[in-house]
Amino acid sequence: MAYKLLILGAASATPTSTQYTTSQLLTMREQLFLIDCGEGCQQQLRRNRAKMSRIHHIFISHLHGDHYFGLIGLISSFHLQRRTKTLHVYGPPALENIIQVQLKASKTWLSYPLEFHPTQADKVEHILDGEKVDVYSIPLVHGIASTGFKFVEKPSLRxxxxxxxxxxxxxxxxxxxxxxxxxxxxxxxxxxxxxxxxQDPIPPLSYAFCSDTQYSEAVIPAVSGVDLLYHESTFTKRERSLAEITKHSTAGDAAQIAAQANVRTLVLGHYSSRYKTRDVHLREAREYFPEVIAGTENLCIHVDHDSIHAVQE
Amino acid sequence: MAYKLLILGAASATPTSTQYTTSQLLTMREQLFLIDCGEGCQQQLRRNRAKMSRIHHIFISHLHGDHYFGLIGLISSFHLQRRTKTLHVYGPPALENIIQVQLKASKTWLSYPLEFHPTQADKVEHILDGEKVDVYSIPLVHGIASTGFKFVEKPSLRxxxxxxxxxxxxxxxxxxxxxxxxxxxxxxxxxxxxxxxxQDPIPPLSYAFCSDTQYSEAVIPAVSGVDLLYHESTFTKRERSLAEITKHSTAGDAAQIAAQANVRTLVLGHYSSRYKTRDVHLREAREYFPEVIAGTENLCIHVDHDSIHAVQE
Incomplete structure (x- = not known):
């Protein structure tokens, strides 16, 4: 079955007047998975008319603020909307306390159960064995513990x-x-x-999200053959030394991972604010891998077995 | 001297696709004071081309998320911008830990000193004895500890x-x-x-901010005679019982406080999302007090001795 990935934010570090930090909404097998949740994520969900009440799983890659500062606002809004269904949050262990101290300070007892699932960045883990989708966490290499996530459709019936x-x-x-x-x-x-x-069923589709990470070939087995790979590309090669110091990747790094992992299409993101366009990122990535999309706010990528195409919402 | 108040957010509870939760930027005697800091505040500051590096004092009224969820993002952005000047944050005691657990989780050692000044909601306190402006905290009556703030110019020279x-x-x-x-x-x-x-100098101008509170005449002495009074007006009188349950005010409540405190002008805000316009709030407020402005996103209110007028930025 087809799935779609809506980019809610593609900026790194801080939001600007028009750009948002990392958040993505994956719709796979009619389930909504929110991946990272930068500040303003809930406004972006509303602007894109996402069915917020259908989000039951949120995945946070790591605890740099540009990947989770919007989470507590979303959790709070779900409460104000009188949500009753369980919300599953996956993220680094320290995130649980960050949520709890803020709920406690406002004397909020959530209207719904919040189940926190701590991730760890040592090895690939099967963190969600869903009815229709499996989710795995993938260790990345960054300044603090950081994981990517892989979403794989359950095999269809024969x-x-x-x-x-x-x-x-x-x-x-x-x-x-x-x-x-x-x-x-x-x-x-x-x-x-x-x-x-x-006859054999339609093969499952998959999506992998490689959040903040330096270039690391260790990730390749885990993302091998996915239909769509998001890989951060904070910098271009002119800022290679800065990428090394900050443990981020260049667009060329991302494309080399995509090529070696033999994915169908690569989507870039997490751009440093120093770049005004995505042109150099795209050009440098295409030196290593042909099928590249520059992720930008409100871009929706549709993935099926025949094609992968992006539509600006 | 004239001062100006820029409304960055006037919605209650949750941001919408076009509205922001409570944040205001006061420019008084060439100093910038940020009052409350809802999610997305830093984007609103950027959109309004505010000189963020000149904000040295932030005042948080209480720990409901719609008044502070944007603070950690702003603190973080100041760090990423390599700020060096001290930032003074005034707010309820529990706010300090909320900031610290998030900085710790990202292993961030701020590039600038952050001085936290705990407020308490028992009595009026003189919390900032500045060179040009005095600031007082004012106890309010809400579901959790909540304070307003009053900003008063230091007397000019004779x-x-x-x-x-x-x-x-x-x-x-x-x-x-x-x-x-x-x-x-x-x-x-x-x-x-x-x-x-x-001869006597020009009398000092003053601004009072009454954040989330139920109708309480106890606040009147502290805000008496201010040039501009912001008083929350979450509801209209049709939702009177809801205002009482949630310890919020109606527009009529706000106007009665303004009238009894003999202020020059009242500005409304913190509207429940159930209201599509500000017409009923304005009409109900004007039954008690004539000079009322409906605060809305990006409205800038200019206050001097001769006039008070609002300009949509």
Missing amino acids: KLNVEAVEKYGVEESDRRNLQLGQDWVSSQGETIPNTALT | KLNVEAVEKYGVEESDRRNLQLGQDWVSSQGETIPNTALT
Whole structure:
């Protein structure tokens, strides 16, 4: 199935009068996943008419403010909207206390359960085993503990080979088991292998988000083959030394990871405010990898098996 | 001297796609005072081209998020801009820890000293004895500890009565003491009283900010006679019972305080999102007090001795 990624903020460090810090809204298998939550994220969600009440999972990569200062406002707004459904927040362990001290100071007892799931940046972890989507955290290399996230659709049901199913006379009630991959036993006791009755399902789509990180090939196995890879690209190569000092990446770094991981398309972001356009980032990335999109505020990227295209909302 | 008040946010509870929660920037005697700091405040400052580096004092009324969730982002941005001058933050005691846990989580050692000044909501306190402006905190009545703030210009120097000064032959070097209110002794030993040589200075201007509060006449002595009074007006009288439950005020409440405190002009704000216009607030307030301005985002109110007028920036 298709998914879409809405870029809510693509600036690094501080918001400007028109730009927002890192936040993205992923809609995959009809579920909404919020990834990072910079200041003003909730306003960006409203401007893009996102269904805020359908956000049940928020993933925070690390505790630099440009990736989470909007979280407490969103948590608070959910409360004021009298939300009742559980909100799952995934992030570094210290985030839980940051949320709690602020709720306590305002004497707020949330109208809904908030379940906090601490991440750790030592190894890849399977942090959400959802009904329709699996989510993994991915260790990154930055000044403080930082993780990326990978979202993978659960495998679809196998497709029935309608001709074969009818030929063998498989009852309607047995067809679900075929879709789940089981073999079929006829009323005469004959076992027909599943592959004779079904076809492989559509392969799952995936998205990987590599938040603040220096260039690190260690990330490649975890993001290998994803359909869309976001990789931070704070700098261009003229600021290579600055990238090293601050443990950030250049656009060329991001593209080299994309190339080695054999992804379909790369999306850039987390630009330093020193750059007025994304032209140099795009040019430098394309030296290593052809399919590059410059992520910008309110850009929505649609991903399916046939194409990946971006629409400015 | 004239002062100006820029409304950065006038919404209550949560920002909307076009509105911001409480923040105001007061420019008095060439000093910038930031009053409350809702989420997105720093973007509003940038949009209004405020000289952020000249903000040295921030006053937080209370710890409901719509009054301070933008503070940590602003503190962080000052650091990223390599600020060196001391920032003074005034607010409820628990605010200090809220700031510190977030700085600690990002391993940030600020580039500038941050001096935290805890407020308390039991009595009026003189919290800033500045060179040009005095600031007082004012207890309010709300669900959690909440204070207003009053900003008063320091008295100007007395005005020399040029005719009299020349008649008595007061030396240039003695004139400063006259302006400070001292009597003058001539070279013949005769004492001339100050009032014979000077006139009263221009009276100091003042601004009072009454943040979240229910109707409370206890506030009147502290705001009596101010030139401009901001008083929250979350509701209109149709929501009177809701105002009582949530310990907020109606526009009529705000105007009754303004009338009893004999202020020059009242500015309204902190509107519930249920109201689409400010018409009913203005009409209800004017039943009690004639000079009312509806505070809205990016409205700048200019106050001098002759007039008070508002300009949409």
